[in-house]
Amino acid sequence: MAASSGGKKLLPEPSKGTSAASAHSSILRKSSSEKPVTEATGSGSKSSRNEDLHSVLVTSVLNLERLDLDLYSNEHSNRCTFTGTHHWVPRSRMLFGGQIVGQALVAAAMSVSENIYAHSLHCYFVRAGDPKVPVLYQVDRIRDGKSFSVRSVKAIQHGNPILICQSSFQRKMESPIHHQFTMPVVPSPNELLTQEELIQKYLRDPALTEKYKVGLTKLLAEEVPIEIKPINPPEYYRRVALESKQHFWVRARGYIGEGNMKLHCCVAAYISDYSFLRTALLPHFQYKVKFMASLDHSMWFHAPFRSDEWMLYECESPWAGSCRGLVQGRLWKQDGVLAVSCAQEGVFYVKPSAAESKL
Numbered sequence: 001m002a003a004s005s006g007g008k009k010l011l012p013e014p015s016k017g018t019s020a021a022s023a024h025s026s027i028l029r030k031s032s033s034e035k036p037v038t039e040a041t042g043s044g045s046k047s048s049r050n051e052d053l054h055s056v057l058v059t060s061v062l063n064l065e066r067l068d069l070d071l072y073s074n075e076h077s078n079r080c081t082f083t084g085t086h087h088w089v090p091r092s093r094m095l096f097g098g099q100i101v102g103q104a105l106v107a108a109a110m111s112v113s114e115n116i117y118a119h120s121l122h123c124y125f126v127r128a129g130d131p132k133v134p135v136l137y138q139v140d141r142i143r144d145g146k147s148f149s150v151r152s153v154k155a156i157q158h159g160n161p162i163l164i165c166q167s168s169f170q171r172k173m174e175s176p177i178h179h180q181f182t183m184p185v186v187p188s189p190n191e192l193l194t195q196e197e198l199i200q201k202y203l204r205d206p207a208l209t210e211k212y213k214v215g216l217t218k219l220l221a222e223e224v225p226i227e228i229k230p231i232n233p234p235e236y237y238r239r240v241a242l243e244s245k246q247h248f249w250v251r252a253r254g255y256i257g258e259g260n261m262k263l264h265c266c267v268a269a270y271i272s273d274y275s276f277l278r279t280a281l282l283p284h285f286q287y288k289v290k291f292m293a294s295l296d297h298s299m300w301f302h303a304p305f306r307s308d309e310w311m312l313y314e315c316e317s318p319w320a321g322s323c324r325g326l327v328q329g330r331l332w333k334q335d336g337v338l339a340v341s342c343a344q345e346g347v348f349y350v351k352p353s354a355a356e357s358k359l
């Protein structure tokens with residue numbers, strides 16, 4: 001669907017060599033001089049898989065096209081180099097929930113003034129997203145108060161909503177009332193392997209069965225625009241009930257830069273849904289998932305952060321039952337500041353899994 005003649009592209013597609021900042025010099029992002037991409041990481045270059053050093057989350061996935069006032073589409077991406085109209089789609093073949101939430105927050109953020117920032121969002125995933133067609137985002141300006149603005153966004157495909165998302169934005173305000181939990185003590189990112197390095201380590205195990213080789217190789221080939229460093233990952237062949245908790249370091253793949261906090265909140269919305277729901281399955285190794293999907297997703301943004309810098313994702317599932325599971329998460333900056341809190345319920349339909357070793 002080409003943008004309507006009246007609609008201008010909100011974020012001109014970055015031409016070859018255009019830095020993300022100049023392509024993003026619009027509502028979501030104050031134009032800022034791009035720093036050279038020289039970010040040092042524990043594992044040397046940012047990522048050997050990054051042909052485009054600027055995060056694809058910024059240059060494409062969250063770069064919506066304005067079709068009309070308060071109406072956006074992600075359709076432009078099918079003119080990019082990606083297959084289809086969406087950058088990465090999970091093997092479930094439903095649109096990744098984090099993508100729809102992140103894009104809905106982009107659409108909402110484009111309708112509020114520059115000096116207020118997202119502090120919370122609450123969504124329901126009401127239909128599975130179709131990876132074969134673009135998504136339209138319709139923004140409803142619910143209220144603009146002195147300190148808070150509230151938006152409701154409908155993500156639409158085939159004329160039906162797939163997601164409804166309410167978000168609230170607040171003007172910067174100081175307060176003497178402030179507290180937070182203490183960040184968990186875990187190994188630093190530099191001491192850990194990335195998810196890809198772990199998979200490559202598992203694949204080198206001569207005893208690994210063909211079935212798991214295929215699965216791990218497929219996982220390795222996925223172009224997920226997120227980098228992950230699991231902490232104490234379970235041995236892939238262990239079939240034991242684990243505590244419904246997991247910690248991993250996470251960041252956007254590629255460079256984003258200081259930019260605008262609205263942009264980093266949209267990227268965090270994308271990141272927060274990855275590998276989140278499966279926390280609820282960790283104790284239930286004896287069951288195989290037939291169907292699994294996020295039902296809702298809530299986030300609270302507490303303090304400024306950089307979504308392209310390592311953050312600790314502390315995930316736990318306090319409850320599961322009635323084919324549902326609840327997961328709660330906290331994203332911590334490396335300096336110990338609690339940046340974001342998340343919560344989500346998902347639906348699981350399972351069957352007993354055949355007791356077989358992965359070796």
Ligand SMILES: CC(C)(COP(=O)(O)OP(=O)(O)OC[C@H]1O[C@@H](n2cnc3c(N)ncnc32)[C@H](O)[C@@H]1OP(=O)(O)O)[C@@H](O)C(=O)NCCC(=O)NCCSC(=O)CCCCC(=O)O
Nearest residue numbers: 094096097125126127128129275276277278291293294349
């Ligand atoms: C499916 C939703 C959530 C509910 O809609 P509803 O119409 O009520 O569907 P269900 O009746 O629940 O059926 C859905 C589906 O499941 C099959 N089903 C139903 N009951 C059972 C059962 N007891 N045992 C086995 N299978 C069952 C049934 O066959 C249905 O399939 P179908 O009818 O053949 O289609 C609906 O609201 C919905 O889809 N919402 C959108 C959910 C969504 O898209 N979420 C975001 C994407 S999921 C995600 O991104 C997170 C992935 C997590 C992965 C990770 O953590 O790494």
